[in-house]
Amino acid sequence: MHPRRLLIGLVPLFLIATTACGEDGAGTTTSDSGKKLDAVTLTLNWYPYGEHAPFYYGKQRKIFEKHGIDLTIRAGQGSQKTVQATAAGQTDFGWADTPALLSGVDQGVGVKSLGVFLQTTPSSVQFFESENVTTPADLKGKTIAGTAGDALTKTFPIFLEKNGLKESDVTIQNTDPAGKIAAVISGKTDALLGYASDQGPTMKNKAKKEVSYLRFSDHGLNFYSNGLIAGQRILAERGDLARRMVRAVSESWAAAEKAPDPAVAAMGGASEQLPPKNVLSEQFATTVTLLHTDATRGAAPGVNTEGDWRRTIDIMARAGLVKSPKAVQEYWDSGTALKG
Known part of the structure; x- marks a missing residue:
């Protein structure tokens, strides 16, 4: 991680409110066109860097708004903390590394993946x-x-x-x-x-x-990396929102992949710790090479397979990060996820 990441002088992660107060009441806002939107928080794995460009681009291009979402993007303090915050309902959704998700579930944390987007490990x-x-x-x-x-x-x-x-x-x-x-x-x-x-x-x-x-x-060694996660309460009570969020994130990644320069530019002002533009561009250029495995080549960003999940679980068990490997469905909410 970067030395800049020691600068944690922002609003504490766990004090972030999970709803916004629009004129339609807590949890909703109204767009300029009068459309009712769900106010949604997404907590990243860390402070914004090039990998996160699609979220800012999707927000700028109103892709999230199209899916009825008013998105607020929050900096994180590591995937493990993002997993914990998501499970606790301190953020609606999280962006976290799959090994941290697997380890959390192994310890009884109530969270699931809605889809891994970086399917080739960096x-x-x-x-x-x-x-x-x-x-x-x-x-x-x-x-x-x-x-x-x-x-x-x-x-x-x-x-x-x-x-x-x-x-x-x-x-x-x-x-x-x-x-x-x-x-x-x-x-x-x-x-x-x-x-x-x-x-x-x-x-x-x-x-x-x-x-x-x-x-x-x-x-010779590949396993899943970062993806979208949600807590059990969101999945149980707001399944439609989870499905809309998955689709909005997938569309945002697809749009950013086609327009890397505008996507990186959309990050302007995202954080005081934001890397220089040339670094952001190189980070994102590498990130888009990680979107698929052989099994998902040609599919939309975020489409997963049970085989790739199983392989990742087995590797993390061998590495000692998962003590009691479970069925794929215990980690991945395939019912909400995108279909290939």
């Missing part, structure tokens, strides 16, 4: 080109910044094994998420474990040096 080993790393074998003897207990560090041993390496072939330097980029730039570590759609472009911008990646998905 998990990667990141380093400057000067390290001359081109294959996993080149990682032997390297020191890599990772954060104990997170999904990246937990799944890294599986990545190593799939590529004929042992955990002892590398040294993991336990590093605070916000300090990983600084560790690589300062030379304290040779590389970091991060998301290709997030840290890499920021590290390149800060150091003015080219960054290279070994993506997990390019080397």
